[in-house]
Amino acid sequence: MGITAPLPTITDEDTASALGKKLTEIARHEKESEIKREAESLGLEFVKLMGKHIPPDVISIIPKNQAEKNKVLIYFKDISVIRLAAIEPLDKNVQKIAQELSEEYDRPVKIDITTQENFDVALKEYENVRQMLILGTIDIDESAISQIGTQINDYRQIGTKAHQTTTSEFLNMILSAALRINASDVHFQPEEVDVKVRFRVDGVLHDLFSLETNIYLQIKKRIKLIGKLKINIENKPQDGALVLNSKNKKIDLRLSALPTHYGESLVIRLLNPDAIQLEFSALGIHGRALHLMQEKIIRSSGMILACGPTGSGKTTTLYTILKKLNREDTQIITLENPIEYKLEGILQTQIDDNLSFAQGLKTVLRQDPNIIMVGEIRDLETAETAISAALTGHLVVTTLHTNNAAGAIPRFLAMGAKGFMLAPSLNLIIAQRLTRRLCPDCKAPTTLPPELSARVKSELSQIPEEDLGEINLNDLHFFKAVGCPKCSGLGLQGRIGLFELLDISEKLIASIESAALTETAIVQISREQKMVTMLHDGFLKAAMGITSVEEILRVAD
Known part of the structure; x- marks a missing residue:
């Protein structure tokens, strides 16, 4: 007669917990394998949502109550496709939502299948939407700002990224670039066929690139949503505010929306304390x-x-x-x-x-x-x-x-x-x-025209000797702006x-x-x-190589 060994009794709580987690993981894999086989038979793809970050502006396209009711949500969107994750992809309501999204955004919508557990995890991403709206904040990873400088040599190239990123990522890219070059304002200016994006740097506006109107409308919707402006009102001026979280600091942004002939203009003022x-x-x-x-x-x-x-x-x-x-x-x-x-x-x-x-x-x-x-x-x-x-x-x-x-x-x-x-x-x-200051890395010596040189020397000669310092009126040197990667090609940096x-x-x-x-x-x-x-002070600073004579005449003459 054989001896039957007694079943082991698990008394250690950690061991029991580990075993429970292992069994849960096995059950999850079995469920996912089952859904994958079902997806294959239906000609669909399975999507695993656990661990996947869904941008707030993407998941919020379908309201949370509608997502819960129909067991469907958006987990990916770019210029070429929108992807849905659904528990029942063939459900008529899910199909209807896909059709409506395709018509609204003018691009194909793909429906992928997922498990209930994956779906429940993804639903928690709606909390990020709620927090974003309550706090009125946009989070920017510091690494994103540094990547801007390495990926793009000229900030006018940012426009090429519009078709390669989500609305959230593209807006973050624009704001990151504005921070990196110390822009005080970002302008979205609607025109007849597109929308011009401009930065005000050191008091002067610069054209960066133009956006397709449909892309701008998505960016505008996101900005107005976070800034607590009324999205459906475009025929009246509105003012709002939001906060940009970058590194360990908060940067206040002020928003201004103004109706114009070709659509609603948006201006974002960046109140960067580091500036x-x-x-x-x-x-x-x-x-x-x-x-x-x-x-x-x-x-x-x-x-x-x-x-x-x-x-x-x-x-x-x-x-x-x-x-x-x-x-x-x-x-x-x-x-x-x-x-x-x-x-x-x-x-x-x-x-x-x-x-x-x-x-x-x-x-x-x-x-x-x-x-x-x-x-x-x-x-x-x-x-x-x-x-x-x-x-x-x-x-x-x-x-x-x-x-x-x-x-x-x-x-x-x-x-x-x-x-x-x-x-x-x-x-x-x-x-x-x-x-504006001359960029110290690329400024170059210049010779002033005789008439202008005589005028500058005459103005400087009126300044008391104690203010002239080491400047020799008989040996004046001036510089001009050139442009290099350090100053984004402007030749000028700071004020x-x-x-x-x-x-x-x-x-x-x-x-x-x-x-x-x-x-x-x-x-x-x-x-x-x-x-x-002020004019004398300006010519002093030009003679010291801090700025150019042209800049002084522009602002102080």
Whole structure:
């Protein structure tokens, strides 16, 4: 009689768990093998969805409730085909969905078969869609940004990738390229037959490539969806915002949609904190101007004005001042429209339709601030409140839209501000422009035409010797833009400020109090004070090889 060995008893929990997982895996393989045989008999392909990432803009084409009801979802889409994964591929509802998608996207739709377990795993990808919409975010892998530089020598070649990637990947490619070359804005401009894509780099717009309208419509739908714009509204302007997650930082994006003759135009503003450097030396302030700036900003009261047109860097200058003054014993509050960059340790307030600069300033004064930043003085009420704050123990930094420093005082007086109040409130007036820097890797020496050379030398000869530094007026050297891979073929890379700083001297105060001061008279006083003008500062920077004479004439002449 044989001896039958007893069945082994599994007591170890880890062993039991491992055995359970193994049996589950065997069952899964058997089920998949069964479905593969069924697929082969039907002339279909089997798709394994486990471990497959499905982009949110792809899976979301079929709403989740419809996907669950009909056991079908989209797992792949490019310009040539859409692929569905279905548990019952021959179901009439699945076939109908495939037909409708084919007609809507004008491309073939293939239906593949999958298992219930694979389908359930893929359904979890809808959570990424939900998170994307709730948070309003786009995630970009840092490796994608670096690959842009290695795969594409010229960013104008990005357009060739439109037919080789999904909508999500192509949009990420565009935004990655914008980040890599420090573009401030991305423009999608509809035209008669296609859509032009343009980058604003260092203040200048550059055409990159053109998109087919149908591809742009898909990109636009995704941007509007994430930015919480109404997708079905195209005949009214809309504004939105989203966040770009890149590496360990978040970059705020502002969206603007505008109806045009050939369709809806989209502009994306990238507020990249790495694109600004909040140091006076990085801004381009040097010499006597730097000493004057440092002397005036440490005063406990008064007003500092930054003047210039839109896009001249005024806000960055004010942020740099605030950063310099931001201490533990100081309360700083800003009023901005919009808040462009978040500053640690500073209270920043957004101005909107419900809160004007004047109203906000009156409220801020009840918050016991030491320093107040007012984004812009636009009217008499704001001007008078700012002047009053500057005269009552607060340092006020603000901006004004004038072409030069001399024009700021007449602008205040024209608003209705009283000269005897304005004069003692002012500490310093800054006027500025931004000019593009020459690429240090490819800039080349150049010879100016005789007439232009004579003019530049004449302007430089008016600058005090202490500001000329080591520049020899009898041995001037200038450079021009060339272009290389480092600067994306532009020959220019980054920007630097051109500044003029008008000190509020006793003579100027006396003239302001008379309220009969003209811009011409202020210019004459500034010359007596040996103020370096923006044009002079520009020619200095050109003689130092930082920029070109052509750039200076473009922005400051």
